[in-house]
Amino acid sequence: MLVSFLSVLFLDGFNFNITQGIGQPVFAQNNTQGVVATGTRTFLNQREINLPWMEWREGNQTYIGISDIALQNTLGVELLNSNNPNEQPIQWFNSYQNLPARFVNPYRYLDTRRLLENTSIAIERQGDSLIINTPNSRVNRVYDINQPQQKRVVIELERSTFFRVSQARDEGVIIIEGQPNFNVSGQGNGNSINPLNNTGALEDEGDTIRGGETPVSGSLFRVERSNNTTLVHINIPAGHSLRVNSSAPNVLFAELSPTAKVQKNITWSNDLSWQDRYVRLSNGETFFVSMLKANLQRSDLSLRPIVPDNNTMIGTAPLRTMAQGQGAIAAINGGFFNRNNQLPLGAIRNNQNWQSAPILNRGVLAWNDAGSFQISRLRLQETITNNSTGDRLVSDYINSGYVQTGVSRYTRSWGDRYTSLSNNETIIVVEGDRIRDKINVAQAGSNPITIPANGYLIVIRNSPQLATNFNQGQQLQITSTTTPPNMANFPYMLGAGPMLLTNRQIVLNAEAEGFSNAFNQQRASRSGVALDNQGNIMFVAVHQRVGGPGPSLQEFAQILLQLGATDALNLDGGSSTQIYLGGEIIDRSPVTAARVHNGLGLFFRPRN
Known part of the structure; x- marks a missing residue:
């Protein structure tokens, strides 16, 4: 049903009252003064959706704002380049405005009255909900221009209205608030993407290019009606990208070309910027890159590893769900994990606690709250x-899903119970610093064992003789070392790999970090975290080259060099690649973003 379809699509809140006066408020970073209400519950044409919204007062004026990224991604308002975090230029049909912007953690809200004052769209707050009603609108005509040098779908509307674009690998869908003025099919093709399923459940990397195939049925579009909305399905030719923009008087243009995506540079807050840009390498290949850049040394921003549930290391979730649920301003997907059993495969350290230990000498990002970083x-x-x-027992693994013969240790960070991951495990239960029990488990997946709240489990795999002299009541002592030693001083870490850059030199050696040569050569969507010589940390995502698949690791390292990085680490890629900002995924359509195990989150935390 479209109701549930849209309630999944519009995931956050919105607020505005068109009858109130227009003023020129002065905004400050995270200024909560005068805030009346915030929320995410919204009703669009009587259908419940979610959009971040806020209402505030200054003097005798009342203002209502919508999260800027949600305004673009879910309502079709284009955010234009801006170097001032306190105002945001936008374009929506024939309206070009500079909207006042206000950051109140964790969103940047835009006052939309100037945008909508000459429309018949009615928006008001009622209690804890925002009510949005658009006038009955019609889609008058849809046609395409399908020529070698120009591929475009043109949608003529009766009046300006909200719309959203959802895109998979070879199909896009434009969802328009309005009904078609002509006969169309009543339901969609079962093979089409669900344009409103942005939970991140799908795992379409968007990397596969269809070679020389032509669009389905030789047409660039088909139209579908669903209740009070019109869905225009766009066939995306091989090697092309889709961009939909609104124009005067009431027209939508869906442009299809290898370079359809538009560059963007927005100063989102005083110490956080968002850039979309093309990067051309010396081999002649050009890539479209999305990047967030933040400075933690001179700002109130803090970086933390994030996981779906801090009470367990088992599980995955959409990055958007993790980031929103924990109040992050921005985030990027993190390290590797086993997608089948949802267990971590790399380092996660949070406030000195090893939630999961490193494996295979792979690269990690380490940092502290003073803004010091190291990639090693x-x-x-x-x-x-x-x-x-x-x-003595020697263990290389803590709370890890990487199962090897030998010794591993599991703490309460793993969860309240441990279930054997392999056959023939010997499990030593330690409470405090003394052995409480020793248990032999013959079959993987059987006999869950409680992890003591003030202790841990020692799991010995395929080497029962190692446990012979470890018996009930004996006292144990743990010492640990890191290589390199100075890494132990950092309270926060997140691992992935391979390392890409050190001191502006490419240091890529995938085999040294336990990756296969095939992984090293693969062309795929890539995400990475990088540092520059100005004290900035960068979240970077690259999905495709112009006309082809994503970069190899070597190409990704070269891209990061061109972005100004001095040190860089590759993160989990493919369908995991995604960047979150202000309530939305900004580098890809959420329907193609997979669930992930962990990530890096930027948070607003004022320093005393």
């Missing part, structure tokens, strides 16, 4: 000493 390959080794016998 990392090994962690623990020595567990039996004080009664002098016997």
Whole structure:
């Protein structure tokens, strides 16, 4: 049903009252003074949706704002280039405006009255909800221009109205608030994408190019009616991108070309900027790059690893859900994980606590709240000493889904229980610093064992002889070392790999970090975290080259060099690649973004 379809699509809140006066408020970073209400519950033409909104007062004026990214991604308002975080130029049909902007953690809200004052769109707050009613609008005509040098779908509307674009690999859908003025099909093709499913459940990397195939049925579009909306399905030719923009008087243009995407440079806050740009490499290949750049040394921003549930290391979620639920301003997907059992495969350290340990000497990003960073390959080794016998166990893994013969340790960060991951495990239960029990588990997946709140489990795989001299009541002591040693001083880490840059030199060596040569050569969507010589951290995502698939790791390293990076780490790529800002995924359509296990989140935390 379209109701649930749209309620999934519009995931946050919005607020505005068109009858109130227009003024010129002065905005400050995270100025909560005068805030009356915030929310996410919204009704668009009587259908419940979610959009971040806020109402505030200054003097005798009342203002209502919508999250800027939601305004663009869910209502079709184009955000234009801006170097002033306190105002945002926009374009929507024949309206070009500079809208006042106000940051109140974690969103940047735009006052939309100037945008809508000459329309018949009615918007008002009622209690904890925003009510949006658009006048009955009609889609008068849809036609295409399908020539070698120009591929375009033109949609003529009766009046300006809200619209949203959703895109998969070879199909896009434009969802328009209005009914068609002509006969169309009543339901969609079962093979089409669900344009309103932005939960991140799909895992379409968007990397596969269809070679020389032509658009389905030789047409660039088909039209579908669904209740009070019109869905225009766009066939995207091989090697092309889709861009939809509104124009005067009441027209939508869907442009299809290898370079349809538009460059963007927006100063989102005093120390956070968003850029979309083309980068051309020395080999002649050009890539479209999305990037967030933030400075943690001179701002109130903090960086943290994020996971779906801090009470367990088991599970995945859409990055958008994780970031919103934890109040992040911005985020990027993080390290590798097993998509089948949803277990981590790399370092996650949060406030000195190893939620998951590094594996295979892979690269990690380490940092502290003073804004100091280091990207390095990392090994962690623990020595567990039996004080009664002098016997020692050496463990390379803590709370890890990387299953190997030998010793691993699991703490309450893993969850309240551990279920065996392999056959023939010997599990030593430690409470406080003493052995409470020793259990043999023959079959993987059987006999869940409670992890003591003040202790841990030692799991010995395929080597039962190692546990012979470890018995009930004996006292244990743990020491740990990292290589390099100074990495132990950083309270926060997130690992992935391989490392790409050190001191502006490409240091890519995938095999040294346990990656296959095929992984090294693969062309795919890429995400990475990088540092520059100005103290900035950069979140970077690249999905496709112009007319082809995404970059190889070597090409990705070269892209990061051109962006000004000095040090860089590759993150989990493919369908995991995604960047979040202000309530929305900004580098790809959410229907193609997979669920992830962890990420990096930027938070507003004023420093004392």
